[in-house]
Amino acid sequence: MKSYKGYLIDLDGTMYLGPEPIPYAKEFIEALKEQDIPHLFVTNNSSKRPDQIVNHLLNMNIPATEKQIFTTSMATASYIVGQHSKAKVYAIGEVGLIDALSDVNIELVDEKADYVVIGIDRDITYEKLAKGCLNIRSGATFLSTNGDIAIPTERGFLPGNGSLTSVLEVSTGEKPLYIGKPEPIIMELALQELGLKKEEALMVGDNYKTDIMAGIGAGMDTLLVHTGITSEKDLKQFNPQPTYTAKTLNEWIPNI
Amino acid sequence: MKSYKGYLIDLDGTMYLGPEPIPYAKEFIEALKEQDIPHLFVTNNSSKRPDQIVNHLLNMNIPATEKQIFTTSMATASYIVGQHSKAKVYAIGEVGLIDALSDVNIELVDEKADYVVIGIDRDITYEKLAKGCLNIRSGATFLSTNGDIAIPTERGFLPGNGSLTSVLEVSTGEKPLYIGKPEPIIMELALQELGLKKEEALMVGDNYKTDIMAGIGAGMDTLLVHTGITSEKDLKQFNPQPTYTAKTLNEWIPNI
Numbered sequence: 209m210k211s212y213k214g215y216l217i218d219l220d221g222t223m224y225l226g227p228e229p230i231p232y233a234k235e236f237i238e239a240l241k242e243q244d245i246p247h248l249f250v251t252n253n254s255s256k257r258p259d260q261i262v263n264h265l266l267n268m269n270i271p272a273t274e275k276q277i278f279t280t281s282m283a284t285a286s287y288i289v290g291q292h293s294k295a296k297v298y299a300i301g302e303v304g305l306i307d308a309l310s311d312v313n314i315e316l317v318d319e320k321a322d323y324v325v326i327g328i329d330r331d332i333t334y335e336k337l338a339k340g341c342l343n344i345r346s347g348a349t350f351l352s353t354n355g356d357i358a359i360p361t362e363r364g365f366l367p368g369n370g371s372l373t374s375v376l377e378v379s380t381g382e383k384p385l386y387i388g389k390p391e392p393i394i395m396e397l398a399l400q401e402l403g404l405k406k407e408e409a410l411m412v413g414d415n416y417k418t419d420i421m422a423g424i425g426a427g428m429d430t431l432l433v434h435t436g437i438t439s440e441k442d443l444k445q446f447n448p449q450p451t452y453t454a455k456t457l458n459e460w461i462p463n464i
Numbered sequence: 465m466k467s468y469k470g471y472l473i474d475l476d477g478t479m480y481l482g483p484e485p486i487p488y489a490k491e492f493i494e495a496l497k498e499q500d501i502p503h504l505f506v507t508n509n510s511s512k513r514p515d516q517i518v519n520h521l522l523n524m525n526i527p528a529t530e531k532q533i534f535t536t537s538m539a540t541a542s543y544i545v546g547q548h549s550k551a552k553v554y555a556i557g558e559v560g561l562i563d564a565l566s567d568v569n570i571e572l573v574d575e576k577a578d579y580v581v582i583g584i585d586r587d588i589t590y591e592k593l594a595k596g597c598l599n600i601r602s603g604a605t606f607l608s609t610n611g612d613i614a615i616p617t618e619r620g621f622l623p624g625n626g627s628l629t630s631v632l633e634v635s636t637g638e639k640p641l642y643i644g645k646p647e648p649i650i651m652e653l654a655l656q657e658l659g660l661k662k663e664e665a666l667m668v669g670d671n672y673k674t675d676i677m678a679g680i681g682a683g684m685d686t687l688l689v690h691t692g693i694t695s696e697k698d699l700k701q702f703n704p705q706p707t708y709t710a711k712t713l714n715e716w717i718p719n720i
Contacts, residue, residue: 329590330590331590332588332589332590332593333588333589334585334586334587334588334622334623337588337623337627338619338622338623341614341620341621341622341623342619342620342621342622345620345621346620357635357637358597358636363598364597364598364601364602365597365598365601365635365636366590366594366597366598366635367590367593367594367597367631367632367635368635370634370635371593371630371631371632371634371635372631374627374630374631374633374634375623375627375628375631376623376627377630378613378626378627378630379613379614379621379623379624379626379627380614380621381613
């Protein structure tokens with residue numbers, strides 16, 4: 209079995225399900241920590257700040273530091289800075305997105321933006337959508353943190369960022385560049401953050417259509433763990449298959 | 465030249481352009497009035513009430529009464545009542561939609577709706593979109609007043625109802641039934657309102673892709689007037705062609 213120098217690890221369905229930790233998530237992360245294996249938690253969640261996610265993990269006794277969190281908002285900010293260091297951005301989103309952009313000194317503007325970025329925004333207004341459309345029609349590059357169409361909640365499935373993004377897409381006729389999983393961009397930016405090559409790291413997640421597809425798209429080896437979305441039965445329909453599968457993360461610990 | 469017993473007439477680009485009347489719109493309507501030819505103004509505008517539209521026409525000296533206004537909101541209300549006389553509706557929209565539904569005694573609800581209806585809503589919120597998604601996922605029939613993707617304003621093109629509708633469509637995976645032009649439904653409901661058969665009335669408008677397509681779709685004769693969207697040159701690319709064309713409505717007055 210190949211030994212990996214670093215890990216990219218999904219959160220929801222892999223480390224926890226809402227408020228509950230996934231069995232062996234804690235032991236898996238502790239094994240990485242004991243052996244000083246660099247790892248990043250890579251999430252399509254654009255609304256939360258790293259400190260909020262760290263608190264959630266620590267409350268479940270899963271070790272984590274802010275530097276180990278890589279949200280799609282942070283990936284989006286990193287992508288923009290890599291393209292254009294003085295970019296002006298019109299952003300629609302919650303604190304996780306606004307802070308991620310501000311943290312890398314991106315100037316937030318209402319007009320004459322170089323980029324329009326949209327992430328989930330539960331305070332969405334017509335005026336925000338209008339400004340997004342006007343900036344895109346004036347030539348701004350259109351980015352979206354992720355294409356998730358729905359968010360599971362106790363009320364049922366509520367609109368996800370992919371559905372809010374469609375307002376700008378349908379109205380302007382411009383397609384966004386999505387940064388989050390299943391796009392490989394977020395994987396490439398996460399590897400850059402760890403300072404590792406794609407051959408050196410393993411992508412671990414529970415969802416074939418997001419986690420595993422992103423890893424495969426980035427040319428990485430992948431481990432699908434059957435603790436969340438994709439069951440053993442569901443997995444059979446997909447091609448290519450992940451490099452490895454495991455019923456729980458406990459099975460993988462001897463390979464670390 | 466065939467003589468028509470009734471007329472369906474578009475507003476924007478046919479009667480007026482924003483605050484300005486279109487030349488000969490007044491004379492055209494006066495000719496219909498003098499000869500007692502029944503006519504309805506048929507508009508994809510879902511946000512305004514009939515009295516607001518009448519005031520706008522009267523301010524330009526174009527004769528009109530509230531009974532002659534047929535908005536896509538009124539068409540949507542009429543469609544629902546025709547399908548299900550005790551329907552419960554969850555509605556997202558402005559005063560024109562809410563009043564049109566209330567005027568035909570439709571019960572407006574937040575949950576357990578038989579229909580979800582969306583029209584342009586410049587006070588859109590995430591909670592409204594969430595309730596729309598939840599009702600559609602629970603089995604409500606999904607209607608949209610119109611699919612217009614953008615609204616021309618002095619600021620530029622702002623999001624139209626078709627783009628807001630896409631949030632519900634993308635998030636739930638359900639396609640809406642659109643009521644407004646270019647769908648023929650609004651024509652059929654307008655003919656019913658006039659008490660005329662499709663062979664007996666003429667659809668008049670400036671926009672091939674909405675007005676003329678709706679008329680053709682409903683099996684009506686159509687008159688494209690080149691005072692708005694579709695120029696003589698643009699028209700050549702379309703098939704089938706409208707029954708008649710005119711540079712201005714003045715050309716048509718002798719045929720009334």
